[in-house]
Amino acid sequence: MDINRPPPAGAAPPGPRPAKTILRALAGETQPVPPIWMMRQAGRYLPEYRATRAQAGDFLSLCYNPDLAAEVTLQPIRRYGFDAAILFADILLVPQALGLDLWFVTGEGPLLSTATTPAEVAALKPTPAIHDTLSPIYETVRILRRELPAETTLIGFAGAPWTVATYMIAGRGTKDQGPARALLTADRATFAALIDRVTDATIEYLSAQIEAGAEVVKLFDSWAGSLRGPDFDDFAVAPAAKIIAALKARHPAVPVIAFPREAGPRYAGFARATGADCVALDNSVDATWAAQNVQRDGCVQGNLAPQHMVTGGQALVDETRRIVRAFSGGPHIFNLGHGITPDADPENVALMVRTVREAREGCEAGEGR
Ligand code: CP3
Numbered sequence: 001m002d003i004n005r006p007p008p009a010g011a012a013p014p015g016p017r018p019a020k021t022i023l024r025a026l027a028g029e030t031q032p033v034p035p036i037w038m039m040r041q042a043g044r045y046l047p048e049y050r051a052t053r054a055q056a057g058d059f060l061s062l063c064y065n066p067d068l069a070a071e072v073t074l075q076p077i078r079r080y081g082f083d084a085a086i087l088f089a090d091i092l093l094v095p096q097a098l099g100l101d102l103w104f105v106t107g108e109g110p111l112l113s114t115a116t117t118p119a120e121v122a123a124l125k126p127t128p129a130i131h132d133t134l135s136p137i138y139e140t141v142r143i144l145r146r147e148l149p150a151e152t153t154l155i156g157f158a159g160a161p162w163t164v165a166t167y168m169i170a171g172r173g174t175k176d177q178g179p180a181r182a183l184l185t186a187d188r189a190t191f192a193a194l195i196d197r198v199t200d201a202t203i204e205y206l207s208a209q210i211e212a213g214a215e216v217v218k219l220f221d222s223w224a225g226s227l228r229g230p231d232f233d234d235f236a237v238a239p240a241a242k243i244i245a246a247l248k249a250r251h252p253a254v255p256v257i258a259f260p261r262e263a264g265p266r267y268a269g270f271a272r273a274t275g276a277d278c279v280a281l282d283n284s285v286d287a288t289w290a291a292q293n294v295q296r297d298g299c300v301q302g303n304l305a306p307q308h309m310v311t312g313g314q315a316l317v318d319e320t321r322r323i324v325r326a327f328s329g330g331p332h333i334f335n336l337g338h339g340i341t342p343d344a345d346p347e348n349v350a351l352m353v354r355t356v357r358e359a360r361e362g363c364e365a366g367e368g369r
Contacts, residue, residue, distance in 0.1 A: 021083045022153040025299050025331045026216065026255035026277050034324060034332040035083035036356050037155070038349065040339030041076040042088050045309070045346060048075045059104045063089050066139035073144055077152055079346070080353050083333075084153040084216070085144060087209065089137050091159025091220055094201050095168045097133035099125040114171045116183055121193050127200045134205060138212040145213035155257070156214030158206050160221035161198040161239040168194065177226045184231065192234075199239045203246040210251045218257040218280070219243065222338075225262025236260050237273050244275040257301060261338065268293040283337025287326035299331035304352065306336045309344035316348060317355050324359040 018024050021035035042049055052072050056062035063069060073088040092110050096102040101113040115121050131138075144154050158164075162180075169191075170179040184191045206217045224236045244256050258276035260266065262284060271279050271294070281290050281302035294300050304323055308316040324334065334356050340349070 020151060020153045020215075022155075022216065022333060023255070025333050026257075028298060028331050030328075030330055030332075033357055033359060034327065034334040036334040036353060037082040037084035037086065038076070038340055038352075039086075039306075039336050041080075041082060041086065042072045043340060044342035045340055045344040045349075046075055046079070047346075048072075048079075059090075060102070063093060064136045066136050066143055069137075069140040070143040070147060073140070074147060077148065080349060082152070082353070084155050085148055086155045086157060086218070087137070087141060087144065087214065089140070089157070091157070091164055092167055093134060093137065094130065094158060094164055094198065094205060097125070097130035097205075098197065098201055099123070100168060109173045110167060112167055112171050115168050115194060116179075116190070118190050118193070121190055121197060124197055127197075127204055130201050130205060131208060134208070138208050141209055141212035141214055153215050154213060155216045155218055156206060156209035157218040157220060158202045160219045160224070160236070160243075160258075160260075161195045161202060162227060162235045163221050163223045164198050164202075165191075165194050166223050168198070177223050181226065184235070195235055195239055199242055202239075203243050206243070206247055207250055210247070210254050214254070216255050216257060217247065218259060219276075221258070221260045223262075224260035224266075225264065232263070232266055236263070236266075237270070240274040240276065248275060257333075259301075269297070270294070271297040278331075278333065280335065281337065285337075287323050291326050291329060295327060295330040295332070299333065300327060301333040301335045303335070303337040306338050306340050306344070309336070309340050309348045309352070312345060312348040312351060316351060320352055320355040321359060324356060 018027055025031060025035055044050060049072050052068055053062050056065050056068045069088040073085050076082060077085050092102055095112055100115060103111045105111055115124060141156060148154060166177045166180040169183050209217060219240055221236055227236050240258055247256060255277035257278040257280055258274055259280035260270055261282045267279060267281060267285060278299035278301055279294055281300055283303050283305040285303055290300060304320055308319060
């Protein structure tokens, strides 16, 4: 067995070597070619996604239609042969399952009713009731486990409590998470109660995805970078640690990827502090620094800038090779540093996948060194 890094804290007990490339990386194995998938790989840059979304009517109807949600999950696998599929859903389904109203307005992003007072937080639905809303998502997972190729890993996901709470407090996406940070300062008890409710719902939601067949789960903390100092410990690290501990108690063999986006220096030690098996890096992080300071604790995922999917060319090839090389000494899953954007060219995605998979031949030929 070629496991050349100590397993991260909370990693699955030693067992037979997993067959799938992503699961091998998550078990701590260094591979000559890193497995690859892409954040938002099912999305508007793909014409076949736009067609299925039109068939569903709107984005939320697509999320709650298991056959069509499974179809859009499979589209990028058919086109590119990624090593993992990510369940098609959204992090804001959890607030909706807790009783908030949710709309997606074209050109404006999500809009929600809010929970910012003690009474509004207390009025959220009890945790077990989330399954009434979310059961179609579990059906999507079951369909995918039947239909995915044998070598493709299925990743489930949820938003991390802080990121989800920023939307529940502001009622929309915000540039600086100002409303959520203001509530945190003005009424820390209500804020913490909201975080606790989302944390508990997230544990049950991810457990149900795993029971339906998700092989890995990812926790998206897209706005972690706006938490500072002790607030980062209390509201990015602690909820992730609680969720991961609960999942590991129930499903010890299922790896967890954490994505504390824009955590900067706080990426170092994040896996140890939370029990995550892998930390996903955004593209503001220097790969050489991350290889030394984050990958030393286990698998890392990332971190090509999504802009390369728009601009393509030799810069895409050079940067892809540089990232593969920087992380070649340890377990690595190649990915973008954030979601692919709707203006991306599908041909550039194909070029990225080819470049990653040819990286080994390039290294052996001494190219690009
Ligand atoms: O990655 C995938 O292919 C799986 C599906 C997925 C979606 N959203 C589908 C989606 C995942 C993993 C997410 C996560 C998500 N959703 C995050 C965390 C990751 C990140 O990007 O930082 C966040 C913050 C959201 C909330 C959200 N959903 C916003 C702010 C928006 C509007 C912005 C936009 O890109 O339009 C969405 C909509 C959304 N979620 C789309 C997709 C494919 C576009 C909807 C459409 O088809 O119009």
